[in-house]
Amino acid sequence: MTMANAQARVDGGATDAILSPAQEALRAELAGSNINESTFLATDYLNHLNEAVMMIELVPSAPDLLEEALTWQPKTYDEHFRNSDLAVAALACQAYEIAPERFRLPFDLTVKAIQRRIATTLAQLEPLVEAGDHSQIGLIVLSSCKAIQNLIGVAAAIVNGSERMADCASGPAPAPAEEDETTMSQADIDALFG
Numbered sequence: 251m252t253m254a255n256a257q258a259r260v261d262g263g264a265t266d267a268i269l270s271p272a273q274e275a276l277r278a279e280l281a282g283s284n285i286n287e288s289t290f291l292a293t294d295y296l297n298h299l300n301e302a303v304m305m306i307e308l309v310p311s312a313p314d315l316l317e318e319a320l321t322w323q324p325k326t327y328d329e330h331f332r333n334s335d336l337a338v339a340a341l342a343c344q345a346y347e348i349a350p351e352r353f354r355l356p357f358d359l360t361v362k363a364i365q366r367r368i369a370t371t372l373a374q375l376e377p378l379v380e381a382g383d384h385s386q387i388g389l390i391v392l393s394s395c396k397a398i399q400n401l402i403g404v405a406a407a408i409v410n411g412s413e414r415m416a417d418c419a420s421g422p423a424p425a426p427a428e429e430d431e432t433t434m435s436q437a438d439i440d441a442l443f444g
Contacts, residue, residue, distance in 0.1 A: 269350070270348070272348050273290065273348055273350065276290070276344065276345060276348060277290075279341060280341070280345060283338045283341060283342075284338065285338060285341065285342055285345050286409055286410060286411060288350075288353075288411045289349060289350065289353040289354075289357075289408065289409055289410070289411050290345040290346065290348065290349035290350065290353070290354075291345070291346065291349055291353060291354070291357055291408070291409040292331075292338070292342050292345075292409065293406050293409045293410070294330075294331075294334075294336065294342070295327050295330050295331070295342075295361075295409075296402055296405055296406055296409070298324075298325055298330050299361070299364050299365075299368070299398075299402055299405075300402060301322065302319070302322045302368045302398075303368075303395055303398050303399060303402070305318060305319035305322060306319055306368070306371055306372070306375070306391055306394065306395055306398075307391060307395050309375055309379065309387060309391055310384065310387050310388045310391050313379045313382075313384075313387065316372075316375055316376065316379045319372060319375075320372055320376070322368070322372075324365040324368075324369075327342075327343075327346050327361075328343050328346065331343050331346075352413070353408055353409075353411070356408055356415070356417070357405060357408045357409065360401055360404050360405045360408060361405060363401055364398055364401045364402060364405065367394065367397060367398050367401065368398060370394075371390065371391075371394040371395075371398070374390050374394075375387060375390060375391070378390065
């Protein structure tokens with residue numbers, strides 16, 4: 251099969267994309283799995299991030315659960331699948347390694363933004379729980395979890411082939427001083443929902 255014949259319609263997108271020979275070969279194995287055949291990514295990874303959100307959401311009603319939430323550690327895509335019992339774990343890791351950059355890069359940027367937001371939220375909650383400031387705990391959990399869930403929605407849209415979300419997540423924008431080129435700025439995040 252020639253490169254010209256190796257075109258694949260991108261789900262949810264308006265453009266055709268040429269797949270590399272390695273991507274085209276692996277694409278056949280993705281059929282019938284929970285790995286998107288256009289993006290080579292799987293939404294199952296997002297369960298790891300949703301786990302942290304669920305623990306944070308419990309903190310206002312059970313502040314002692316913050317201790318458990320603080321044990322949550324981010325996992326890479328590869329770590330998540332390698333440590334799972336999923337039948338497609340090895341395939342998911344292999345697909346991620348050769349995923350089209352136009353999806354993988356914005357996905358990775360979005361995941362880093364999610365992980366950073368989770369860490370910031372946990373750091374904000376710790377002194378409030380120690381002080382017993384329940385009203386502030388509730389406000390932080392409400393606003394932070396909504397923002398994190400929105401970002402998880404962006405990541406899911408990218409996994410499912412939304413080029414609009416991928417373009418927004420990887421688009422150029424100046425990053426604040428505490429961020430680097432591998433993270434999304436608040437302006438980038440706001441643009442996703444504008």
